[in-house]
Amino acid sequence: MGKWTRRAFITTGVLTGGALVLGVAIRPGNRARKVKGMIAGEGETVMNIWLKIALDNTITVIVPHAEMGQGTHTTLPMMLADEMDADWNKVHMMEAPGNKEYANYALAKGFTIGDKDFPSFLIDTVDGVYLTITKQMGLQMTGGSSSVRFTGNLAMRIAGAAAKAVLLQAAADRWEVPLEELEAKNSYITHPASNRSEPFISFAPQAVELSQPAKPKLKTPEEFTLMGTSLTRFDVPAKVDGSAGFGIDVSLPEMKYAAIKAAPVFGAKLKTVDDSEIVNMRGVHKIVRLDNAVAVVADGYWIAKTALDKVKVTFEETGNETVDQKGIYAQYVRDMEASLAGGDEEKDINKGDAEAALKNSGQVVEGEYRVPYLAHATMEPMNCTAHVTADQCEIWVGCQNPLGFANSIAELLHMEPDQVQVHNQYLGGGFGRRFVDDVALQAVHIAKEADCPVKLIWSREEDMRHDFYREANISRFKAALDSEGKILAWNNQYLFKHEPPEAPHIPYDVANQSIHYAMSETHVPWGYWRSVDSSMHGFFTESFIDELAHHAKKDPFEFRRDQLSNAPRFLKVLELAAEKADWGAALPENWGRGISLHQCFGTIVAQVVEVEVLEDGVKVHRVVCAADPGFAFHPDGFEAQMESGIIYGLTAALYGEITIDQGAVVQSNFHDYQMVRMDESPKIETYIINSGHYPGGAGEPSTPGIAPALTNAIFNATGLRIRELPVKNHTLRPSEKILG
């Protein structure tokens, strides 16, 4: 772990998810020159750090985010091209180099076009961002559902509009006509009055010398021509013929392959290595001892892997060899109770007087919920190719933070970050896992010792057992209902707090709220997992709300609807989902319907799930998803992300469970860390509300709500309240009516 990747970007509420951007603008004649060598080809004009124009008038948009299927390599160029009035058929995309010039200044500071300092629009729009982002220098991240809402909205659109403004000015100067008489369209500037028209490129060399406005006029949604349409993605063709280059596909001259085995117990150090069986094995090049792992470098991956299996390794004891899942939960409960008794908890929300209201109320309901550890299980197992020489290190990897990787590698090798070049590739799934630089550091270490380029590939077993896990957690609730069946008081205690900070918060009208949390450290490594804290709190809060509806003898949809008087956006989303799902319509026997409502990274999502409880389990038939992202810049891409997040969350809800035994992870591959497959995949319908609010994310917001909508539907069908995930651990019987 590098010093950047953890806390650095999760300390603020403004940049939820952290992730960000950074990249930065070029000042003409200043930073433009620095990046020109990196991004510009023969005859191309670099207008600002985000775009360049070639002699044939094609425009290339530089995107400072990794493509992992979320479509960012297409949507961000659309945003820039629309504001610029560029011809989409002549727009290309280029991923920003993993270079400090693309991150040295924070977005706010860095996107100071021309010599103006810190444009006021940023102060107005994202108050406090500047301070936060400057803490994040050195980051070039993809995550936190941030690319469209921050990079796109705050940088790409402005870069496109600013470039257009100076191109128009240059044309006005050359043709000696008033600026207002000019039009920009399809990458041409036209003067209708004199019937003149020339491509952008013919004005680019003059335009780039002008100071680009920091606050160019942006289009209103009615003026959008590309934004809000579903253009085909740039990355798709290469993903249907095998040509897309993922990290694992990299090939270098003289490259060797490495397999690795790390200590099963997290934190254990290597003790002994007996490699006598393989030292003379054909094709084996080197056996590398790392701090907590052993690796074999060979002529091919299979040779490396089979040789590694023959190496006998022992590890030092850490004291965690007896830790198991039951013990972790027992520790959690002890720490929660001690923290509550000791009064040393962290307060999350404290409003009204929940304690008094709970004492004075007639009906108090309590519930305790649990979720297990989860692995990311990206389809592409962790891998990294590294080549280390005396004064340089290059790596090829698909990652969510190229600059963070470069910084930690530089630290490891005692080099300057400039000496480390990260060649980012397509990511075969990220979901938060590819923020962490562990595999890159291993690859660099191994390649240095092997003295040749090395491609390190983790086995699926290694991937499953050495992840950075969504933590197991416990959430305890106590709520009071008034005589009308409305929530009078809400007391919630949980463990840990990462991102987004509002994950445990509820949108409902509850005058008295006490939300608080304790800490309970374990040796199991934590990491960002799609939707982060919302992946747990969506299940916790929306399940308990459902319990309250039941106790209040109200319909779960109506119970929610009637307590959203201060949250009109939430109300609309909830009502749309209920309407589209035909809430209240009769269902066949053994079917159930459940609902949930949750906001995550700026997007509000309501889901209605229909299930059928069968003799051998549960069949999820249909998911209706209503979402308000403010504005869906690429509706089909947004819909695809809703579908994706739902399947990811459904997999976790039904099957996801990493358990710890003897200090190590029990599960190892897809046979015991099961995935939802096509035959279990429900019909998903997505409905989008473009409310006009500030844009929210797409990649994560649909994940949290599927688990509670599912378990609420199971309750509706069977009367069984599932308070601990995954669902597979519960025996469901058709028509069983147990009151939860």
Added chain:
Amino acid sequence: MILKVNDKNHEVEADPATPLLWVIREQCGLTGTKFGCGIGQCGACTVQMDGVAVRSCLTPLQAAVDKEITTIEGIASGTALHALQQAWIEEQVPQCGYCQSGQIMSAHALLANNASPTDDDIDQAMSGNICRCGTYSRIKKGIKKAAAELALTSTTKIENNG
């Protein structure tokens, strides 16, 4: 050893027990076929051997010599994409894309045996392939679209020939 992949002979050198996957990727240089699990659970490594979809991570090299191997790189006709690939683009199926070579190769084998598969047929043929991005509904649409396109093309051919 000679391995015939996509109608081309490759001289390869590896232990006969080496999984076909690694030979295709490292020695034939065809990296469209992916490593996902190594135990035949995920389908990312799916290729065809004499037209039958197999998991190349579990198929030893020795079982593949003298066979016609087809990988994702071998299903287009020159620059003309296969109907499945075209449908995948039209339906914007892939997200991260890592599993899609395997998905397409499984779908390709399905359509070779069943020109107009039902939803259940598709579920059955495709449930050995995991997609962590959850693109299942689009994969299903893509298969149906390709099946319709292929049916149309074959009808046209018959008409032309007739």
